[in-house]
Amino acid sequence: MDTKNLKIRKPCADDGVALHQLIQQCPPLDLNSTYLYLLQTTHFAETCVVAELDGQPSAFLSGYIKPGTRDTFFLWQVAVGDALRGQGMAKQLIDAVLNREACRDVKYLETTITPDNEASWALFRSFARDRHASLEDAVFFTREQLGGEHDPEVLVRIGPFNN
Incomplete structure (x- = not known):
């Protein structure tokens, strides 16, 4: 990959449609509405990250500071398109968001993963x-809570760590 054409930045509303399309190309991630990606790129821009390759969003991390805490970042989704896969991009995005001022008090990262998503577990x-x-995990949402058609979501909690 030619990294001189790579830019890691905060998202903006103009990214919404492209991010929706990126997530669509990254199974097994759950696809949300374009509207939700627009909210993430505006309301949550401080805690979301885009990797732009040749001017096109090619990887995206969405997350937020967990309500009621200052020390826990909840990572909602991380998607890496074909052009950036296998190069440690997901970790670069995590590091990029955790290094922001908005995450200065973060000591824990939480996310949910389905039991069979080997790439996310790794x-x-x-x-x-x-x-x-340390990494701790426990079922967060059961198959039944998710309507019976989705695998359980396991809550993963990592920490404490220093940014």
Whole structure:
């Protein structure tokens, strides 16, 4: 990959449609509405990250500071398009958001993963190792709570760590 054409930045509303299309190309991620991606790129821009390759959003991380806490970042989705896969981009996006002023008090990262999403499990186990932090997991939403047609979502909590 030619990294001179790579830019990691905060998202903006103009990214909404492209991010919707990116998520669509990244199974097994759940596709949300374009409207939701527009909200993430505006209301949550401080805690979301876009990797732009040759002027096109090619990777995206969405998340937020968990309500009622200052020390926990909840990572909602991380999507890496074909052009950037296999190059550690997901970890770069996590590091980029955690290094922002908005995350200065963060000591824990939480996310949910389905039991069979091996790529996500590998990413977050590796992240925990890199940060010398513990990783705990427990079922957060059951199949029944998710309407019976979605695998359970396991809450993963990593930390404490230093940004």
